Amino acid sequence: MSGIPLVYYLGLAVILFSLGAAGVLIRKNALVVFMSLELMFNSANLLFITFSNYYKALDGQILVIFVLATAAAEVAVGLALMVAIFRSKGSIDLDQMNKLKG
């Protein structure tokens, strides 16, 4: 097998990242925004793995493991926050969370 050009993978990562960013900007539902964040993590992970292969170095894969762990922690706290907010406001609409507006 001859392999696939590096740029294809990079382009794919860029597109996935942009889609994640669009999700953050467009959706009001806090849960969906969260999922979009995961999507962006994912695209970063894809880059790590790609370059790990390209440079034949395992370190990229190790970093992905760390990202995975951190993402898990972030989701745990984020979802707990979400639950707490839902309890006090009765909604997870991000646009209603503007109490700190100056």
Added chain:
Amino acid sequence: MTAELILFLIVALTAIGAAVAMLMSRNTVYSALFLILNFLAVAVFYLILGAPFIALAQITVYAGAIMILFLFVIMMLGAERLKELDPVKWQRPAAIAITLALAAEGTYIVFSKLNPSYVVESFSGNLADPVSIGTLLFDKYALPFEVTSLILLAAVIGAVVLSKAEKKESEQ
């Protein structure tokens, strides 16, 4: 066009399609399911790129554990459907424009500044067997690994406190 490239395109389109669908779904549950699909597609890439361990971790941790947690919360919060009327009128078109621009710029940079003849090998699976990953993780990256465990611990405590404190207050 080689079979390899065809496989790449199919998986890539699946990933992109799933991501777009996740964004477009009104129903949060559908969004979560589409995201799982996206994760699976990316996991396939990990396999292709010779990272079977990560691919499995992606499926079990991400598509499995994390997304189950998501679904769990969705169910708990009643999977409400929000009115998608934006309080800031220009936000949605501007956001779409800016992300399109971002994607265009990113791909332009990638394709114009990098030599297209750089190639990534597919299925060079013996690069990352679990043994070598484990050795590296507990040897060179032992300290970050331990720090990660602390982060997870903090997250666990944080999650517990956050979901408990409110309860106490409501009881009073």
Added chain:
Amino acid sequence: MNTSQLFALAPWVVLIPVIALLINLIVSGRLGEKFAGILASSAAALSFVVSILLAIALGSDPMGSTISLGTWINIGNLSIDWAFRVDTLSVMMMLVVSGVGTLIHIYSIAYMHADVRLNGDLKRYTRFFVFMNLFIASMMLLVSADNFLMMFVGWEGVGLCSYLLIGFWFEKGKDGTANAAAGKKAFITNRIGDFGFLVAIFLIYWNFGSLQFDKVFSMAPMVATAMPGAALAITLFMLLGVTGKSAQLPLHVWLPDAMAGPTPVSALIHAATMVTAGVYLVARSAPIFSQVPGGQTAVTWVGTITALFAATIALGQNDIKKVLAYSTISQIGYMVAAVGMGAYVAAMFHLITHAFFKGLLFLAAGSVIQAVERGEEAAHSEEIDPQDMRQMGGLRKRLPLTFWTYLIGGLSLAAIAPLAGFFSKDEIVAYASANHAAVFWILLIAAFFTALYVGRQISMVFLGSPRSKAAGHATESSPTITVPLVILAVLAAFGGVLNLPGLQWLETWLAHTFGTVAPSQFVWLVALGSLALGLVGLAIGWLIYGRTPVKVGKPDPLKKPLGFIFTGMQNKWFVDEIYNFLIITPFNALAQFFAGPIDLGSIDRVANGLASGTQAVAGGIRKFENGFVRSYAFWMLLGLAAIMTYFILR
């Protein structure tokens, strides 16, 4: 015991009053008036004792010593010590300051007791003594300094005390601002002089490379020949400092207004000690001045003209303290003229006797003023100005002790033999007769005027019959007030012994500091002539004012024969008005211009414009802060896009 060890006590002349004033500050009157007054007085007395010990030490070791407490400033090649200079000149000044100061402190115990009650703020009693001790400390610093900068610290310190004490009753006076304005005037006028002194100090450092007295003085002949212009500039700027501090023309205007302060202040600061600091400065800098004939001439003429000028004004005043104030200016004019001519010993001699008799006169005047105030209260008469001599008269019988002491002080001032003033003034005049004919004649005329206003004042205050109810009911002051008067009267009477022709103790004493001094002459013709002139002046004063009492509302008897000249005297030759017209009015107009069109019109408008512009811009930017997290994320992403655009276009 080796007496030269006593030199080490020198810093205590400054430290003792400082300690006392700190105690008074901390106690702040909680232990009563007696405590504050006695503590302050004993501090002054202790300073006097230390000064005497220093004098005893100097007796056996007349070259003196320098006591350094450590380095004060050390920058580059400028090194200044906190050093106290003990020599015959500085110790003489210390004795005068602390000696007269002690008497005035004691006097103040009783005087301020009545004063704070009259003015209705008992709390200021302690404050008064704090200021007085601060003054003693500053004055001691001034006279004991071993370099020009330390002297300047004392110089500024006494200026500050003067300001604080002139405005002691700052809310009183005409319109409730007159006293404050008087203090301000004194301070600002003194600033002009201080500026001169400061420039002189800079020039000294620039040309001599040091501020230490001995170094500067040893280089003086060399610098004076190498750079005559610089030496002249130094002396002239110093002269400016002298005119400010010692109230000489043209900066004399503050001293008469300074009479707004309590009378002991006028006696101590504005007659006996502080105002003579200028004379001391010139005497101290004698090695510089003696190399610069031009500077000496300028000093001489400033003093001479001031002596006559102020004496004429004193004749036209009706306020008992204003007469003495102009008299002080005039007498300091004599001293300045003397130091200008190089008669340093004569000047110092007159400085001492003047401290005695002028301090006495002011204290006695204070006694008169309070006696009239008491009389006013006893007679339940209408409010009168207790300092207006036209309201007095006949006090000789009511206040015998005050009268006799005042008479001795007045005659001493008028230079009547054999009182102290006769010998000291005669020494100056005799020196002038031998060296400066023009100065001699002018000083002689000034002496005549001096005798004239002394006769006028004594006649108006003490002779004749009371011209107001208050004067008729005046009562003699308490012993706390009269005892210092008697002591000072004795000094004013016999102070001439200090430098009696033939004995010349002071001359021998000061020769150790000044080096060889020209021996003072005693010219019989001059002495007898000026004595006769003084007696004639007194007699004329008595003839005019003793027989026809001057009342409020009636013109002064001298008005008719002298006409507009007397109007000028009464109005201080319109110097204040001229300054008003020439300096203050244009200055105010300029300030108005800067405050109005420049500041409000332009600068403020720019500043306000900036503020409202910022506000408008902020109002615009504020719209971005809409509280929606997603909006913020959008702007972040926009920034990211911009950065990527930059990398693409680069």
